[in-house]
Amino acid sequence: MSSLPSLLSERIHAVVGVDPELRPATKPQFGHYQSNVALRLAKSEGRPPRAVAASIVERLEVGDLCETPEIAGPGFINLRLRADVLARAVNDLLADPHSGIVQTGRPETVVVDYSSPNVAKQMHVGHLRSSIIGDCLRRVLTAVGHRVVAQNHIGDWGTQFGLLVEQILDDGTDAATLTLAEAEALYLRANAHFHSDAAFAERARARVVSLQSGDPETLSIWQQLIDTSAAGFNAAYARLGVLLTDEDLAGESVYNDDLPGVVADLEASGVAVVDAGALVVFVEGFNSPMIVRKRDGGFGYAATDLAAIRRRVREFGAKRLIYVVGAPQSFHFDLVFAVARKAGFLPPDVVAEHVAFGQVLGADGKKFSTREGTAVTLTSLLDAAEEKASAPIALAAIKYADLSNGLNKDYVFDVDRMVQTTGNTGPYLQYAHARMAQVLRKSEAEGNAAPGDVSVLDEPAEQTLALLLSRYGEIVDEVVATLQPHRLCAYLYDLSGALSVFYEQCPVLKSAGAVRESRLALCLATKRVLATGLDLLGIEALDRM
RNA sequence: GCCCCCAUAGCUCAGGGGAUAGAGCAAAGGUUUCCUAAACCUUGUGUCGCAGGUUCGAAUCCUGCUGGGGGCGCCA
Numbered sequence: 334m335s336s337l338p339s340l341l342s343e344r345i346h347a348v349v350g351v352d353p354e355l356r357p358a359t360k361p362q363f364g365h366y367q368s369n370v371a372l373r374l375a376k377s378e379g380r381p382p383r384a385v386a387a388s389i390v391e392r393l394e395v396g397d398l399c400e401t402p403e404i405a406g407p408g409f410i411n412l413r414l415r416a417d418v419l420a421r422a423v424n425d426l427l428a429d430p431h432s433g434i435v436q437t438g439r440p441e442t443v444v445v446d447y448s449s450p451n452v453a454k455q456m457h458v459g460h461l462r463s464s465i466i467g468d469c470l471r472r473v474l475t476a477v478g479h480r481v482v483a484q485n486h487i488g489d490w491g492t493q494f495g496l497l498v499e500q501i502l503d504d505g506t507d508a509a510t511l512t513l514a515e516a517e518a519l520y521l522r523a524n525a526h527f528h529s530d531a532a533f534a535e536r537a538r539a540r541v542v543s544l545q546s547g548d549p550e551t552l553s554i555w556q557q558l559i560d561t562s563a564a565g566f567n568a569a570y571a572r573l574g575v576l577l578t579d580e581d582l583a584g585e586s587v588y589n590d591d592l593p594g595v596v597a598d599l600e601a602s603g604v605a606v607v608d609a610g611a612l613v614v615f616v617e618g619f620n621s622p623m624i625v626r627k628r629d630g631g632f633g634y635a636a637t638d639l640a641a642i643r644r645r646v647r648e649f650g651a652k653r654l655i656y657v658v659g660a661p662q663s664f665h666f667d668l669v670f671a672v673a674r675k676a677g678f679l680p681p682d683v684v685a686e687h688v689a690f691g692q693v694l695g696a697d698g699k700k701f702s703t704r705e706g707t708a709v710t711l712t713s714l715l716d717a718a719e720e721k722a723s724a725p726i727a728l729a730a731i732k733y734a735d736l737s738n739g740l741n742k743d744y745v746f747d748v749d750r751m752v753q754t755t756g757n758t759g760p761y762l763q764y765a766h767a768r769m770a771q772v773l774r775k776s777e778a779e780g781n782a783a784p785g786d787v788s789v790l791d792e793p794a795e796q797t798l799a800l801l802l803s804r805y806g807e808i809v810d811e812v813v814a815t816l817q818p819h820r821l822c823a824y825l826y827d828l829s830g831a832l833s834v835f836y837e838q839c840p841v842l843k844s845a846g847a848v849r850e851s852r853l854a855l856c857l858a859t860k861r862v863l864a865t866g867l868d869l870l871g872i873e874a875l876d877r878m
Numbered sequence: 879g880c881c882c883c884c885a886u887a888g889c890u891c892a893g894g895g896g897a898u899a900g901a902g903c904a905a906a907g908g909u910u911u912c913c914u915a916a917a918c919c920u921u922g923u924g925u926c927g928c929a930g931g932u933u934c935g936a937a938u939c940c941u942g943c944u945g946g947g948g949g950c951g952c953c954a
Contacts, residue, residue: 359896373895407934409897618881627952628952634954660883660949663948665954667881667882689882692948738890739891741884742883744890750890753916755903757890765917768914823892827901843912878914878916
């Protein structure tokens, strides 16, 4: 099923031979779509733009789709879709099991690496963003037919486990019973201990060696820490409505056995060299090298990322690698991707993308932190929102606030603003959906079981709504291509606005005959798009509010 | 020192080289014998950080500045 603008593009292309750069019209009086191609062709053709536009329109065959094309301003070609074409688009959407989401012709395996909390630490606002954004991308990519492999790259390895295990043994704590908050407190205690007690520090270092060499007691405690942490993460995901499960866990330790192979590859190809005692990779254009293996023989986290790329490409067959990680890691990922290319771990037909997101700021515009200066936990943030609204609405508020702005920018966490049902918020979209659910419920109660087809689109409000509905598939495709969920948010907000105008101006249940059937079908289609669109954002579409 | 990101209405933010730069919030006023008023409508607001350049046309692309944030060899 081709989208209407792509059909129109083809028709114009057939006349002019170049991409017509069809765009949605900027204003209602300019029709539905516009092309500026005449303006650009005017110079090379040596004729006034309006004359070029006139000759294009003369040869353009779009009578089956549009009203008569109009030439406006300096030479814009404005196209207005016929009402029956819009009606058919909505009816197609209603008949489509995917509700207008175009299934990709080239399904591929896509890895989405997101959330990535640290073992024995509570999740913070940064993990919230990664979880929400990554989950949205996962849902969108899955919806268009890709095979998505979610990877939760938890921090489950490193020198901090020497401290943790040693402190647990000192305290006689049962690691299997720790909550995340308790584990974090234990870590803070261990860290203070490490700096104040030289003997403890020495034992902690030795404990890291025990862990790395597979000492059973050490490994057992380490595993208990992971298990209790994972339980804590899962509780947070369940509360957030995030899809991650234990199946998606692929922590740093997973790659331990791969690291020698990675190093062997890098050394064999001559990509890595020894410098100041460390094994490093220099890449042109980067002012500092990647540290693969530290002077002390330990591996840096870049090595783990290389191993992950290698595995995801070789074993999973991934063609697209997506990393949902904060913007401060941009340099790191640029370097890792460049090294992976150089080493051949990333073949030319595989793309790797860092979806870099900004910080969450407090109401004062400063870095979001508690009075004590520590990072705000995910749990306390959810609690704060649920003080203002019921859980599903509070969650919608948070997720929408996170997804509706450009990802790379910092955003201000303002609970009072995001739970409003007026304005560009998650609850506003939920409310639009609930109203449609109500209309359809009432219709059903009155004995009209199945809404019919859209057949009458006389009112401008009806046409605007139908036009927006016809664009749903294009918007989802844009998110797939750009990994920018705020485009979908903006679309759903526009749709809700058009729905409100329709709702005010076009009575549904009080109308009769074909008009009533047609409007009911519009309601149903809008409800479907809102429901599936919200689901792509990870937001629950409520039937009642 | 080098690199990356950001700068648009009082505030929070959209803006794909194209028409008079748009939403929401806030402010003021209005709309319920009518499908959810948790809504809708109306009204005002701009040196698009600054200066050049490319172009028929620049908030958008290029260069240089200014201001803010972040990063840059042995934490992850």
